[in-house]
Amino acid sequence: MKILVGVKRVIDYNVKVRVKSDNSDVDLSNTKMAINPFCEIAVEEAIRLKEAGIADEVIAVSVGSNASQEQLRTALALGADRAILVETEGVVEPLNVAKALAQIMAQESPDLVILGKQSIDSDNNQVGQMLAALTQRPQGTFASKVSIADGSVSVTREIDGGLRTVKLTMPAIVTTDLRLNEPRFAKLPDIMKAKKKPLDTTTFEQLGVTPKQHIQLDKVEAPAARQGGIKVSSVDELIEKLKDEAKVI
Amino acid sequence: MRESMEFDVVIVGAGPAGLATAIRLKQLDADLNVCVLEKGSEVGAHILSGAVLEPRALNELLPDWQALGAPLNTPVTQDRVYLLKEGEIGKQIPHGLLPRSLKNDGNYVISLGNLCRWLGQQAEQLGVDVFPGFAVAEVLYHEDGSVKGVATGDMGVSAKGQQLATYTEGMELHATYTVFSEGCRGHLGKQLIDKFDLAQGCDAQHYAIGIKELWQIDPEKHEPGLVLHGSGWPLEEASGGFFLYHGDNHQVAVGLIVDLNYQNPWLSPYEEFQRMKHHPLFKQYLDGAERISYGARAITKGGWNALPSMTMPGALIIGCDAGTLNVAKIKGTHTAMKSGMLAAEAIHSVRAEPASKLEQTFADLFDQSWLKEELFGSRNFAPAMHKFGSFWGGAYNFIEQNLLGGKSPFTLHDDTPDYAQMQTIDQFTKIRYPKPDGKLSFDRLSSVFLSNTNHEEDQPCHLVLADESIPTGSNLSDYAEPAQRYCPAGVYEIVEGDEGPKFVINAQNCVHCKTCDIKDPAQNITWVTPEGTGGPNYPNM
Numbered sequence: 001m002k003i004l005v006g007v008k009r010v011i012d013y014n015v016k017v018r019v020k021s022d023n024s025d026v027d028l029s030n031t032k033m034a035i036n037p038f039c040e041i042a043v044e045e046a047i048r049l050k051e052a053g054i055a056d057e058v059i060a061v062s063v064g065s066n067a068s069q070e071q072l073r074t075a076l077a078l079g080a081d082r083a084i085l086v087e088t089e090g091v092v093e094p095l096n097v098a099k100a101l102a103q104i105m106a107q108e109s110p111d112l113v114i115l116g117k118q119s120i121d122s123d124n125n126q127v128g129q130m131l132a133a134l135t136q137r138p139q140g141t142f143a144s145k146v147s148i149a150d151g152s153v154s155v156t157r158e159i160d161g162g163l164r165t166v167k168l169t170m171p172a173i174v175t176t177d178l179r180l181n182e183p184r185f186a187k188l189p190d191i192m193k194a195k196k197k198p199l200d201t202t203t204f205e206q207l208g209v210t211p212k213q214h215i216q217l218d219k220v221e222a223p224a225a226r227q228g229g230i231k232v233s234s235v236d237e238l239i240e241k242l243k244d245e246a247k248v249i
Numbered sequence: 250m251r252e253s254m255e256f257d258v259v260i261v262g263a264g265p266a267g268l269a270t271a272i273r274l275k276q277l278d279a280d281l282n283v284c285v286l287e288k289g290s291e292v293g294a295h296i297l298s299g300a301v302l303e304p305r306a307l308n309e310l311l312p313d314w315q316a317l318g319a320p321l322n323t324p325v326t327q328d329r330v331y332l333l334k335e336g337e338i339g340k341q342i343p344h345g346l347l348p349r350s351l352k353n354d355g356n357y358v359i360s361l362g363n364l365c366r367w368l369g370q371q372a373e374q375l376g377v378d379v380f381p382g383f384a385v386a387e388v389l390y391h392e393d394g395s396v397k398g399v400a401t402g403d404m405g406v407s408a409k410g411q412q413l414a415t416y417t418e419g420m421e422l423h424a425t426y427t428v429f430s431e432g433c434r435g436h437l438g439k440q441l442i443d444k445f446d447l448a449q450g451c452d453a454q455h456y457a458i459g460i461k462e463l464w465q466i467d468p469e470k471h472e473p474g475l476v477l478h479g480s481g482w483p484l485e486e487a488s489g490g491f492f493l494y495h496g497d498n499h500q501v502a503v504g505l506i507v508d509l510n511y512q513n514p515w516l517s518p519y520e521e522f523q524r525m526k527h528h529p530l531f532k533q534y535l536d537g538a539e540r541i542s543y544g545a546r547a548i549t550k551g552g553w554n555a556l557p558s559m560t561m562p563g564a565l566i567i568g569c570d571a572g573t574l575n576v577a578k579i580k581g582t583h584t585a586m587k588s589g590m591l592a593a594e595a596i597h598s599v600r601a602e603p604a605s606k607l608e609q610t611f612a613d614l615f616d617q618s619w620l621k622e623e624l625f626g627s628r629n630f631a632p633a634m635h636k637f638g639s640f641w642g643g644a645y646n647f648i649e650q651n652l653l654g655g656k657s658p659f660t661l662h663d664d665t666p667d668y669a670q671m672q673t674i675d676q677f678t679k680i681r682y683p684k685p686d687g688k689l690s691f692d693r694l695s696s697v698f699l700s701n702t703n704h705e706e707d708q709p710c711h712l713v714l715a716d717e718s719i720p721t722g723s724n725l726s727d728y729a730e731p732a733q734r735y736c737p738a739g740v741y742e743i744v745e746g747d748e749g750p751k752f753v754i755n756a757q758n759c760v761h762c763k764t765c766d767i768k769d770p771a772q773n774i775t776w777v778t779p780e781g782t783g784g785p786n787y788p789n790m
Contacts, residue, residue, distance in 0.1 A: 012786060185415060188254060
């Protein structure tokens, strides 16, 4: 069984996001970048399936700039067998990513695709669903448990108010939620070995995908600074202020 | 048994010293197996410096740095030195009266973090294995006592010391030569200096704490390459000085360096810095601007008189880990890099001629280098300030640096360790610092927030107390537990509870500045490495 996992290079979750002074975008100059945490969970799940003898090969795929090689090497150090980078310098929109992944699915014929449910930079939560639609394959999103038996995959999904388990015919697309697993640390010898694992680079063009721009970024603004609170002396005053000043009741 | 890996050279710490060592080693012998370990999440994540760079060492190491895209974008254009008085822009010291060492012609305003990121790339392109995110926790020794290598810390251990599901055992890295370049007060360097008695015959080492902020200012007020230095207000009970550098992208770096030999336990370097920014000299640039980063780091400043022997069997200790900063220039990057290059040259030469000894080879190279000349020439600079105060010390330094070229016949000494200088609270009145206004000055926690500091919460505390009763015992009664004030990250708190005062260590806030390890009057706090990747994530610092 072959597993394809998606890996996105995003700003590290520890870094405080700052808006550029001209409000054109988020400032990423010299900030620490890392694998999107949900993608890391996807990589971990794939490696665990390989360690359990269920999968034979794990392929990590990223769509992004040349620098995304760093995150692919991390995935290789964690245990993926090889990697593919769809190199593009432009903005990566979900639909373009999904189309690129669909082409890679057609080339590689994986039995399972595991993606993060969303990336922590743009928080779109769209690629998995779009990929399922484009390839007309079943999807199990927000997975907190994945088990495989007899050519199908059972996915326990985190939904509002509880859990729902779906059984999908493979090839299928699964997106990970936070509780699926806790990723391991990469070991030094594995980081060294990862440098020698195959990493192929391709482009949208080579995949026959014409990336289209559907979203235009007009402006990025930091949230308004919180105003200091005030103390009220009575319940009546509180109600009055809520009515007249805050206008919430 | 831990797993182990073999290298020709293992370097601990990806700062300017360690990376210069790695690059020089590969330049001298491309077949060498060299690895650099770094506790920060990436190269540069834990690097903090002013910084004005004197490019001398870089010119020697990578002469085509410009073509290779080194981040030296802002040459120093103007250089002013002030003696500040409260509320007014005090005297600007005329350029001609400055000690020669304080002039910055030909230097660059840089981010040292970004320079290290770039040096890391250069090293990797030469084939060096750079491993960020791995904290070196211990030194390994051969049976004959020589250094065998190092071991990285275990990952995935709980606060109570139990193995978690993610537990990953540390690795041993064995090397013919191990180079320690952890920066100021490296926790392994400290052990090695002690174990091999490297500081025998030296004066006590001296330190300062540097606190720095990065501000995005109004482009109209921005003068790329403008460099301001000075001393005076607000520091009344400590020596030290400030800096304000106009870098690129309309950013200025502003900071205060406070010598850690201060006596008054009520003094708070952090609050001195916060109130300093209200002075008109700083306010003119910072008013209405946005603070975008914050950090702090201790500085080794004992110089020549405190410089330990830098070699021991199987290993070298270089850069600020040893103490190669030139305090007369207030610069340590070029000297740290040079010490690394000399270490690399010594290792290469000893490998070529196994009959020679590392100790002698390095000592010879060092003696013939400009590094020695520089450090020897500035040996009296800081002791003069300590001994005679800023004014007469400054006059002394003018004469020595400009007229005598550093070749004075005397050597001044200052042999009291910084922690031992602290006096008890009964000798001082409490210093009342103004409350932060949230515009120019801020509290500790909102500052630490800007350093992007993070540590995995469930891990053993990396600030180890030898005696847990001291902080609420003699340290509280005699010094009102000064850790609450000298720590620039709000790690230490005394919390009053039903059972009396309790000492709380918020280790997650630690920005790895090492001040507690230096200044605790009881020398009760030992800084050890937390889990790799923990600590600040400084951008552009």
